[in-house]
Amino acid sequence: MVRKLNEQTRERLRLAAVELFASAGFAAVGIRELASGAGVRTATLYNYMSGKEDLLVDIMQSIIDPLAEAAREAMETYSDPRERLVALVEMHVWVHGGRRRSTLVSDTELRSLGEVARKEMSLKRDEYEKLWRTVVQQGVEAGIFDVDNIVITTTGLLTLATGVAYWYRLDGPIQLPDLCALQADLALNLVRAQGANGPVRRSDLNVGPPIEVLPPDPAL
Amino acid sequence: MVRKLNEQTRERLRLAAVELFASAGFAAVGIRELASGAGVRTATLYNYMSGKEDLLVDIMQSIIDPLAEAAREAMETYSDPRERLVALVEMHVWVHGGRRRSTLVSDTELRSLGEVARKEMSLKRDEYEKLWRTVVQQGVEAGIFDVDNIVITTTGLLTLATGVAYWYRLDGPIQLPDLCALQADLALNLVRAQGANGPVRRSDLNVGPPIEVLPPDPAL
Amino acid sequence: MVRKLNEQTRERLRLAAVELFASAGFAAVGIRELASGAGVRTATLYNYMSGKEDLLVDIMQSIIDPLAEAAREAMETYSDPRERLVALVEMHVWVHGGRRRSTLVSDTELRSLGEVARKEMSLKRDEYEKLWRTVVQQGVEAGIFDVDNIVITTTGLLTLATGVAYWYRLDGPIQLPDLCALQADLALNLVRAQGANGPVRRSDLNVGPPIEVLPPDPAL
Amino acid sequence: MVRKLNEQTRERLRLAAVELFASAGFAAVGIRELASGAGVRTATLYNYMSGKEDLLVDIMQSIIDPLAEAAREAMETYSDPRERLVALVEMHVWVHGGRRRSTLVSDTELRSLGEVARKEMSLKRDEYEKLWRTVVQQGVEAGIFDVDNIVITTTGLLTLATGVAYWYRLDGPIQLPDLCALQADLALNLVRAQGANGPVRRSDLNVGPPIEVLPPDPAL
DNA sequence: GATGAATGAGGCTTCATTCAT
DNA sequence: TATGAATGAAGCCTCATTCAT
Incomplete structure (x- = not known):
């Protein structure tokens, strides 16, 4: 007790x-x-x-591992690049909106880690980003994304979805699921995703609700 | 001498x-x-x-003032919201790509300023962002931007254009003017900018080269 | 232990x-x-x-508060201005002779205090000095002190009694109680204190031994 | 020029x-x-x-030498211990009231001098004080001062006269010559100076105006 | 498990001083 | 004569950390 x-x-x-x-x-x-x-x-x-850095590592791991896990799930659940993109964006936003402080730290403080931990985290992050790039590429190859520069656009997608950590408030006027949908649409815009009759929106796709990685927590 | x-x-x-x-x-x-x-x-x-903070303030002012000045110039030079958006994005990217370190510091270290300086900088930044929001609003009102949420989209535009500071290298494969154009197209995508026959691209618009605020400097 | x-x-x-x-x-x-x-x-x-000043403040408080307390006691114990003066002088000398270092610091370093602490100490000191002035005034009004200028004379009394901190040594030839008596006589001289038959000395008065504020300590 | x-x-x-x-x-x-x-x-x-200490030495010399000189003059001008005491006190007060800042520094900062300069100044000061003690002794021997302890009383006289530097203002309500006279009376009180018919006051003596060592200067 | 006490290293800043110009 | 620039030493204080209790 x-x-x-x-x-x-x-x-x-x-x-x-x-x-x-x-x-x-x-x-x-x-x-x-x-x-x-x-x-x-x-x-x-x-x-x-055992040291201050421990705390930082813990925070980062609490974000980056679930994120990677959920990304894999998204890839398995969907096969259409548009749906995959939406799923990626939404779970990413789900985490970055629902745990803004942790993700902020996670995204910002790589440089504060010692060499060992930094390399480990960098690897994980690179793998994660590669998944995103793959999806963009698939969309381009399938002719349903209209993208000038795959690398830059992928970076833009990630930047956009990550950005919510800087301003979103769980207790603000926007509900987290709505935020996810809004950001998903922004992402589709960014890649000029095409459907049967022109530009496609999230609501045109057959995507379920966001994968609920990590319960949102306003303190985290 | x-x-x-x-x-x-x-x-x-x-x-x-x-x-x-x-x-x-x-x-x-x-x-x-x-x-x-x-x-x-x-x-x-x-x-x-007179103290470490001086250096930080200097860096920030070297960015934020020229940026504001160039934004005003963009607004005066163009009147079409699409052109204005392109001009804003391009001069923003010009600075963030051409002086990535300074802008990184400028965007990241507001919290490290003492209260007085922080307030001053925050004010300037807020004014700057308001300009962007105005342009988005004008595009929406003119029916040439298709945007769900003006605030979120504006934030997305800024996030996207600011993001180049995190990865762009002047000495890399992409020329700064090309980067500006690419990012301008991403911005037009994001707001679903419309022209006479559907989605508009930068090349469809009558916009000159980027406003050349602050000569690029790989060391800055 | x-x-x-x-x-x-x-x-x-x-x-x-x-x-x-x-x-x-x-x-x-x-x-x-x-x-x-x-x-x-x-x-x-x-x-x-929490800072060097702390030490200074502690020293000052260790002197000024007991001093004020003992002064009040002197005023309550005696009513005759001559006796009061003797009692004030003796307890003042008791402290200044018995803790010369602390009182030296206390009397000298007001200027080294930060504004807040300085004001507080000044107030206490002013109140303390006012007590002395009151006694002189009472003696004058009773016709038993012959004083040209009350303020100057009071200042002189305090100067005189405080002065022992600059030269007295507990381990020297003079015992602290004797010093008290000597200084009391000097004070009576200074105000030309009168008794039934001319100038009065400490031994003519019905005053007990000095109030023993703060045990003497050669290290303090 | x-x-x-x-x-x-x-x-x-x-x-x-x-x-x-x-x-x-x-x-x-x-x-x-x-x-x-x-x-x-x-x-x-x-x-x-050549260093900060120079300034301090200059200030001290500007006080201590004229003081010694004037003390000698007082001894030569008068022979009656009561007159000598008055003359000493008045020229001392003249200087300490007329140049309060310099004398304050002079009296306080001996400890800040390097060993060489400190010794030199100490010697001068000791000689100066010896003069005073001599006068007190002469008064006692002549039976016109009633003093319990010569050393303590002399110290008291000096303390009293020096004290004006701590509070007197040239531009205040009291004129410097008046201050001298007041302090001279205090000194006579302190030693219980006797005249033909009881206690003596300055006005009973045949003493001229204060020796005017060093012109008063409110800035000094 | 919690903490009072201690500490080497380093934080930012000011010190008095020198020297070339 | 005056000073801009530079500096070693020292100023006060906080850092993250250890360890005995």
């Missing part, structure tokens, strides 16, 4: 880290702030981590 | 600051690094600045 | 601060000296203070 | 030093402040001094 307190502290630390890293940046956050955010003394932190 | 030693140091400091802030983040850069980057001792730095 | 290490350090720091500030002046004392005086490294100091 | 500028700077520097040292203390004053007080850059200061 004593272990309950324990997990509370661990959880508060996680939250504090996400909140602080997201708002001030990893380098600008001191362990004193982390400790007071978690309601303990600095020395206590070292029962929960 | 001897009096230049001074300006050389100042220039080297500027370059070092941009380079270091861009790659490691303001908070993670120590003044020792800045000093050695500028080829002087730390005490010497204080002949050129 | 092991838990005292802590208080030992704190005490050593207090002593070092008093000693150093008194002999070299607040501004001339570096935290390195304070640290080595306390037998710790500089970083350790900050477990015991 | 160019030398005029020169002397202006030297003079401004002197004034700035006195003003700053008096109000903040030698150790707390930086050469930047001295420079800006003198209206030049820091490097320029070194055309007028």
Whole structure:
């Protein structure tokens, strides 16, 4: 029954880290702030981590692994490049909108990692992005995407979908599923996706609701 | 010709600051690094600045003011919302591609500023973004942009154009003017810009070359 | 009995601060000296203070509050202005002679305080001095003090009694109680205090031994 | 004609030093402040001094030498210990009231001097004080001073007369000559100076106006 | 598991001073 | 004479971390 307190502290630390890293940046956050955010003394932190970087790695892994997993799921669930694109965008936005702080940190603080961790994360990220590029390519080859430069456009798609982390608020006027749909349409616009009769929109496609990776959490 | 030693140091400091802030983040850069980057001792730095934040403010102003100026020029030069959009995107990309480090810092480190400077910069940025929103609105009202949500789309346009700072290299395979055109087309896609016979591309419009704000500099 | 290490350090720091500030002046004392005086490294100091000024404030409060308290006691214990004056002088000298270093710092370093603390201390000091002035006035009004200028004379009384901090040594030839009596006589001289048959001396009055505020400490 | 500028700077520097040292203390004053007080850059200061301590030494010498000189004059002019005491007090007060900042520095900053200069100044000061003690002793031996402890009383006399530097203002309500007379009376009180019919006051003695050492200067 | 205490290293900044011009 | 530029040393303070309790 004593272990309950324990997990509370661990959880508060996680939250504090996400909140602080997201708002001030990893380098600008001191362990004193982390400790007071978690309601303990600095020395206590070292029962929960071996160093500040641990916290950062945890945050990143909490994002990047589910994201990769969900991306694979999207690829398996759909085969039409337009549907695949929509699914990718929507699960990406789902995570970036639903856990904006964590994804912000994840997207921003690669440089703050030590060499080992950085390489590992970079690899994962590259693989993830390759999936997206593949889909764009498939759309182009299928003649249903009209794209000048595949690399730039893919980057644009990712940039666009990632951007929601910078401004979206779960408790704002827009519901997360609606945001997903809106961003999916933007993505289809970007690649000039074509349907039977001209430009295609999300609502024209046979795509289910967003894959619900990671429950949204306004604190994360 | 001897009096230049001074300006050389100042220039080297500027370059070092941009380079270091861009790659490691303001908070993670120590003044020792800045000093050695500028080829002087730390005490010497204080002949050129009153504090580390000075360097950051300088960088930001070097970007944000020219950007605002060029945006105003774009608005005056063109009246068609599609042309205006293209002009905005192209001068934005011109700067973000041509001075990627400075713009990266400018876009990322607002939080590192003290309260006074932060407010000032925020104001300027807000005004700048309002210009973009106005153009989108005008396009929608004119029936030539097909946009679901003006705010989200405007944010997307800015995100997209700003994103080039994260990956574009002046010395890479793509020429800056070409990048501008490509990004302009992406923007037109995003708003589903319409011409006489369907979707419009940059090449369909009567827009001159990008406004050449700030000469590109691979070091900046 | 092991838990005292802590208080030992704190005490050593207090002593070092008093000693150093008194002999070299607040501004001339570096935290390195304070640290080595306390037998710790500089970083350790900050477990015991939030800044150098803390130490100064502590010293001042250790003097000024007991002084005010004892002054009030003197006023309550006696009603005859001559007796009151003697009591004030003696408790003042008791403190200034018994804790010369602390009082020296207290009297000298007001200017080294930040604005907030300075104002607070100034207020307390002003109130304290007002008590003295009141006693002089009462003596004049009762016709037992012969004083040309009340303000100047009061200042002189305080100057005189405070002055012992500059030269008295607890371990010198003069005992603290004797010093008190001597200074009391000087004070009576200064105001030309009159008794039944001419000038009055301390031994003519019905005054008990000095109020023993703060035990004397040659280190303080 | 160019030398005029020169002397202006030297003079401004002197004034700035006195003003700053008096109000903040030698150790707390930086050469930047001295420079800006003198209206030049820091490097320029070194055309007028060989180090910060020079300024302090100059200030002290400007006080201590004239003081000693005037003390000797007082001893030569008068022979009655009561008159001598009055003359000493009045010229001391004349200087300490007329040049309060300089005397403040002079009395306070001995500790800030290097060993060599400190010893020299200490010697001068000791000699000066010895003169005072001599006078008190002579009064006691002549049976016209009633003093318990010669050393303590002498110290008290000096403390009292020196004290004016801490509060007197040339531009306040009290004229300097009046202040001298008031303080002379306080001194006579302190030693219980006797005349033909009881306690003696300054006005009972045959003493001329204060020796006018050093013209008063509110800036000094 | 929690923490008080301590610390080496380094944070940013100012110090007094020198020197070439 | 005046100063812009540079600097080693030191200023105060915070950093992340360890360890005994």
